[in-house]
Amino acid sequence: MTALPLQGIYPPVPTFFDANEELDLTTLESHLRWLAASKIAGYVVLGSNGEAPHLTGEERELVIRTARGVIDQLTQAEGLAHPRLLLLAGCGEQSTRATIAGCERAAQAGADAVLVLPPFYFRGRMNEAALLAHYRAVAEYSPLPVVIYNMPANTAGLDLEASLICRLAEEHPKIIGLKDSAGNVARLAQIAGQLAVHRPDFAVLAGSAGFLLPALAVGARGGVPALANVLPRQVWRVQALFEDGRLEEARRLQARLVPLNTLLTTTYSVAGLKAALQLLNGYGGRPRSPVLPLDEQELAQLKSLLATFADEERSNG
Template structure:
């Protein structure tokens, strides 16, 4: 039986606070992680910037720093003009210029922009675009993307542990989950149960992960994730301004979300 463990690390995703880092810092983080990461683990580096030119440049720097593949978020500052034509052009140019595979990244909670399904379908045919991290949580949309891209060598990843089971049920092949920074083994256990077809057990575990996952993503965000990491023996550290630490009231509520589900 296949045993599911963490396949690797995503660096410079949403929880890496990449918008608050200088380009030099972003590259340095990837270099340091590459030095520390076991060779059998995948290093996916976020290289998305607002312009196509900057994204290509950052992607090259991430490759040079040791990234095995790139996670490229949708440009969103001019989101009103980021239609399928613009995004297909953007991602095609990035993928054409990269010597490592590219993973599309749709995170509408942060960008206000869903990567359109028709754009994903067309981009899935590009030989160097290998997958999608979808953090939107719309299972109907995820199922449609899986259906429309299944003839391609294209992998759909759930972007959150809160809907990981549902994503597996409609054909996703894994996840990139903020909660794995805190409850990594439990997230892997959920994936294992899904792959093994043990859906009743998977459902019970999924129930227990929803509240803490929501707390460290949509509800309280990065400050909550870093605090939870400290509780579980990891080094979360401080957030970069303008993000602020949790208030006392929010901290108490965060603790309830974890303790009431049996994790603290």
């Protein structure tokens, strides 16, 4: 399998719906093209911000195919021999069998790699042996490279240990990275440090803009931050400043991004992300039921915090 280096910022894009909660693929295409005008490295579809649990299998396939179509069109328009944007698709299911089937469908629809949450429904039985067996089987039978996705907030508190992640990465070359949304920087340092020797191609990606700079400082190669959907240039700039050695500028920008990032992730989740896009770009819409949109008070708080950043994002466009 051809190496697939992960480096940079990969926005976890929302799935958009019309007034009847049907897929709005036209808006998805527009958002992907708007993001491509910044210096992102690719897209993640069907993650938590993509409302993957609320989509049917057919809808998931349509989302992946739409994103692949945008990437192919951009590649052709730019006259490139190879796509400059990678496409990662969420494929975590509650059974190993269903996860592998999802990986197969993602490959057929045009994804470059899959992002796999651990199964968590039978949380009490998801010990190290079960998780090792699950990820080994997924890596063995998936036609695409696998990125482990650790997000305890969405998996009933299941938080993958550094030793488990390192063991899987060392055992299977098809496991190429980790998206970690837990925010444990000490654990990220442990993983990045150990695998720098045994798996130098393995990429640790911060799962939030809230700790992007600390993660980069301990060896992460980029991030999958929801905030990059709204402020792609400024999130990218944190990494660019870090890589240029302009650490004080990177620190100041990181600190400024934290309050808005917290509002769009921990506080309001996907409803806040879509509301921010509506305020910034005139599209976003509602989450799919049962998730409710922001109320007027929440919207006012978001609008106030977004205002300064929105002006800067447009001026850098």
